[in-house]
Amino acid sequence: MRWALLPVIAACAAHDPPATGSRTVTYLTPTEHLVRASMALRGVRPSLAELQAVAKDPGQLPHLVDTYLDSPEFGDTIRDLHNEVLLLRVQRPELTPSNAGPLGNRSFGEVTRSYFDEPLRLIEDVVMNDRPYTEIVTADYTMADDIVAAIYGMPHGPGSDWERVAWPDGRPAAGILVSDAFHARYRSAGFNYHRGRANAVARSMLCHDFLDGDVIIDPTVNLADPNVVANAVVQNPSCAACHQTLDPLASYFFGYQQGVLNLDAIGGYPFTIYDATQTNDWFLTTDRPPSYFGQDAVGLDGLGKAIAADPRFTRCAAIHFASYLTEVDPANLSPAWIAQLQAVFEQHHDSAKQLARAIVLSDPFRIASDSDPTDAETAVGYQKARPAQLSRMLYALTGYRWLGQSNQRVVGEWPIGTIDLLDDDYSGFRVLGGGIDSFLVTEPVFTMNATSSMVTRVAAFSAAQFVVDHDASVPLAQRTLLTAADPAATDEGSVRAELAELHARIFGELVDPSDPELDASYALYQGALAASGDARRAWVVTLTGMLSDLKAVYY
């Protein structure tokens, strides 16, 4: 029961020398640890009450983590985490279901997000309901909002909420493995015969990438001739080494349309790229019966069960969760730590919540710095808020979402409509802010550059404007962020009292109003007040600085 000890270890060991590993590492304080756990799991800063509770009793931290794991924001994180693995959230016109029929009035962003989020919503549903994580490849249902339901002809209640729903064509129970969106994202060219899809499954769910090795091509093999290729992948040793396992895996996916899908030209709904009658077409092409790394597994549901039973599946999940939550490249994660996490994961019946819990309460997660110059090069002591986290953080602190609206149409078809500027690539700033577009930019950037700095600064300014206007116009009880003093008051006592609370809310620092740690923020306020002579403007400038500060964008 190693996991049961973790909270105690974490609570007692914070700021203490580590029992093992580097002797020069310094760990986060309990409140700093809380901030990192809250941001990593939710993209939201902890509340003042939570900070005070942990400052008073570090043993409260694991209990707060449990509440974070049950929050809707953790569901957002689960989808974001799996999108970084599966690379589903693409915004490309040719991969966007057309605006025919029931989608006639829907925007580009709405359609792309709903269509490609369907498998991510299924994963979120499994995780948030604390069911075995293996169900992501064995579930007999998926999730649909009104757009997804319209595309596939699924029943859906009033409104646009995501609901559990069965595939109307009775396709096998295999979770995301049977998702149209997955197979639309990983299209298979005519003579590829689903090998790309098979490798996407192996890479993302088993951490087994067939493409990791060099491919030395025999130039006498005409790769454009399917008959020659079919022979080479069996007879040619340099080809057969991979293809003897890759091709049988690919044979599971013949039910999904190959080649150009022309989603943007769909004439009407319901529409699917799945056709059960083509399931056995491997017989007409590669002549490789479906098989899972040499095991007999029948059908896509059999494939899902085989993956779920494969120890590589839980190990791979541990790698993905650990990498996302620590911002450490998978190749640099400690194999021993991953093995520990995998054990915790399996002991808890593949509970992804318990896996995430074990990660954020572990020593590797709470590294602050390393005083050894060599070890310091690889000690990740600052994590950077991804654009989605920045969006949630600003919303939680200020009530502001950085939205944009346009009546323009994408390639003359779908209206751009209203978009979250931190969660959109076509018109927004997700990639410029350091995020991914899941197609051309597939890895987030964990440091600041010129464009991410501008994105952060403009978003912070907009949020600051919004919250100052709001808080200056409502009674104290209704204010969002400026809750310690009257925003119009400019005396040092009032301003420093407000700054002390802002340092707690935004930076996670519990400091007294007279603490020198506030001096820089107070100087900023004073300077801004002197520049404009306007107290509200001074708060806008001060909050812009704080919301885009090092201690806000890093955690």
Place this chain on the structure above:
Amino acid sequence: MRRRELLQLLGAAAGAYAIAPHGRALAQQPSPRPPKRLVLVFVTGGWDAVYALDPKDASHASVPAGTVQAFEGLDVLVDPSRPGVGAFFTKYAGISAVVKGICTDAINHNECQRRIATGTREETKPDFGAVVAHDLGNALPLPYLILGDTAWTGPYAVSSGRVGATNQIVDLLDPSAQGGTQGRPSVLPPPQGIGWLSDQETALLRSYAQASVDRAHATRGALGYNRARVDDFLEAIDRAAQLRTLRAGFGTRGDALAYRSQIALALDALQQGISHAVMVSTGLLWDTHSDNWLQAGFHDQLFAGLTALVDGLAARPGLATGTTMLDDTVVAVFSELSRTPYLGGDDPHAGKGHWPVTPALVIGAGVKGGKTFGATDDNSGSLPIDLATGQPDPSGTTLLYSHFVAGMLSLCGVDPGVHLPNVPVFDAFAV
């Protein structure tokens, strides 16, 4: 001395003593060449080399209509149906080198793109545009400008920046202009009558950030990874401030930047001192598993654009008095893959698969123009070459992506041993 400069020096020292895997000392690294600016034209998707740069006989490949024409020392397939190809070489063969037979040793796009751009198989390594920009132009506001779709910045992310699918960067450069003008989303809710930050307020925020960085340096951000993140934070603010002064060079907000628009912006960014290296993408769907005939039009557009690019370089003033940008700028045109020799599928939609041997075209300053380096056999396989001369040599070396990238770094004036230690440098195409 900054941390990464120290690491580079350490890397250089290590490279100087590098021993080849087989125990043979590597060739002496060449003396650094004069620094050059760089435009990378990345033909993502996989061009069909037989359409222009590596013509083959119809008895060994499915080839398009055309005739092989000699342009100075370059044999290129041309045809009236794709006039852009012939027009380019008629004008610029003398400053262009063709490199044939580069092996990527992989057949999927992402892997090959990474290899041909970074010279490595590692996802965390920067591409040669990022390296050249960082090493030679790091004082510029945005050393590496990524206009195309595919680039790797690795540890030089702070020196790099994208403009966005619809040139969104202009909204960031001029936040006060946000508000629903044509083609751009307006911010909701609209600004409450409060203008964007004044210069005085911006200076206050810069001081605030500096104070925050100073505190971090004294605590958690003193060393290593943390120090780099802290330094990047302030450096990014300063680069952003510099960029805002150059707003005019970034054009207008609109649809995805077309190839020719990227070229215009690349020329402006280099000329105005915004960037040292620029990544451009054609934006064309080169991955012709079906309808391989589309390669004809794509080649025409590619080379017409290259003519416009080199025309622009030749028409604009260079860094030294009395020179043009063409005297200090290199253009590298490359694709991650070529296409299989033979067509597959049925006409008229017959296509070609991926082929892991691809050519490249290097143009401009310091290039041995009018010459071909590397070679392929009749079956489009790569022939071993003498890396020093680039000519076929049965006892020579198979030309790899890493050799080519090391050569590009050398051509541009960067010591390849620092970034690609132990990699033989193939720079026969450089003067």
